[in-house]
Amino acid sequence: MVMPQAQSTGETIVQVRNLTNRFGSHTVHERLNLDVYRGEVLGVVGGSGTGKSVLLRSIVGLQTPVEGSVHIFGQDMLSMPPAQRSQLERRFGVLFQRGALFSSLTVTENVAMPLIEHAGLGRADAEHLAGMKIALAGLPAEAGAQYPASLSGGMIKRAALARALALDPAILFLDEPTAGLDPIGAGAFDELIVTLRDALGLTVFLVTHDLDTLYTICDRVAVLSNRQVLVAGPLDVVESTDDSWVQDYFHGPRGRAASHARRRALEIK
Numbered sequence: 452m453v454m455p456q457a458q459s460t461g462e463t464i465v466q467v468r469n470l471t472n473r474f475g476s477h478t479v480h481e482r483l484n485l486d487v488y489r490g491e492v493l494g495v496v497g498g499s500g501t502g503k504s505v506l507l508r509s510i511v512g513l514q515t516p517v518e519g520s521v522h523i524f525g526q527d528m529l530s531m532p533p534a535q536r537s538q539l540e541r542r543f544g545v546l547f548q549r550g551a552l553f554s555s556l557t558v559t560e561n562v563a564m565p566l567i568e569h570a571g572l573g574r575a576d577a578e579h580l581a582g583m584k585i586a587l588a589g590l591p592a593e594a595g596a597q598y599p600a601s602l603s604g605g606m607i608k609r610a611a612l613a614r615a616l617a618l619d620p621a622i623l624f625l626d627e628p629t630a631g632l633d634p635i636g637a638g639a640f641d642e643l644i645v646t647l648r649d650a651l652g653l654t655v656f657l658v659t660h661d662l663d664t665l666y667t668i669c670d671r672v673a674v675l676s677n678r679q680v681l682v683a684g685p686l687d688v689v690e691s692t693d694d695s696w697v698q699d700y701f702h703g704p705r706g707r708a709a710s711h712a713r714r715r716a717l718e719i720k
């Protein structure tokens with residue numbers, strides 16, 4: 452089992468301040484603050500509809516907030532010129548909650564697309580590099596020629612991960628990457644994330660509902676509740692937060708099982 456290695460240097464590379472997002476009269480975030488540290492795997496949790504995906508989309512520039520700021524590597528995303536901003540956005544690898552592979556393209560073509568569109572590579576070079584990313588994501592070479600419809604759920608996630616890695620991102624944003632996978636497939640995917648983080652020096656912003664994921668690979672956890680980040684910190688701090696959702700989530704039957712498994716794994720180690 453892979454354990455978090457606390458690679459973080461404590462250096463903030465994503466800084467969200469006073470972020471407010473609203474859809475009509477529905478306020479999703481209100482003056483929300485969050486820091487992501489270089490090299491960490493940050494797990495983002497919260498009930499359905501608390502705004503985890505909207506937060507991710509706000510950070511990567513797909514959702515313009517009503518108020519607030521997002522600094523990436525110390526640069527103010529919302530006030531920078533578009534050309535500079537798209538340069539910065541190329542340093543993000545994003546795996547969206549709803550897959551989003553092009554069904555009419557093979558896996559190789561899907562992964563090659565950002566290399567052709569954003570890195571200006573020719574088709575042959577892009578497909579060669581795509582093959583390397585496909586291997587990095589743990590897929591067999593044959594998967595490259597397949598269309599998404601013929602892949603299993605776990606393989607689709609890996610193909611989407613390969614595409615997120617295409618442009619050698621500094622920060623990987625993953626929105627519920629193990630949702631719908633069986634526990635063994637989910638565990639293998641978690642291990643892959645940590646391996647890639649360590650090998651490529653990535654920072655990982657990971658939205659998840661999966662308690663095993665939190666206990667096995669996250670260095671810190673941020674809980675979204677009531678339009679803000681209720682708490683962000685190491686699991687032991689988060690688990691002991693006096694909040695009914697946190698208590699139900701971490702100390703309900705599923706939370707207890709994941710926590711015991713983690714403690715046993717640490718003892719064995």
Ligand SMILES: Nc1ncnc2c1ncn2[C@@H]1O[C@H](COP(=O)(O)OP(=O)(O)OP(=O)(O)O)[C@@H](O)[C@H]1O
Nearest residue numbers: 474477479497498499500501502503504505506548
């Ligand atoms: N484009 C949009 N237009 C209107 N409302 C939106 C839009 N995107 C999100 N919302 C609303 O914002 C709220 C937060 O949505 P979000 O998708 O971030 O939730 P979530 O925490 O990711 O939930 P889940 O765990 O189910 O994925 C929801 O009430 C949702 O309906």
Ligand SMILES: [Mg+2]
Nearest residue numbers: 503504548626
């Ligand atoms: Mg979501």
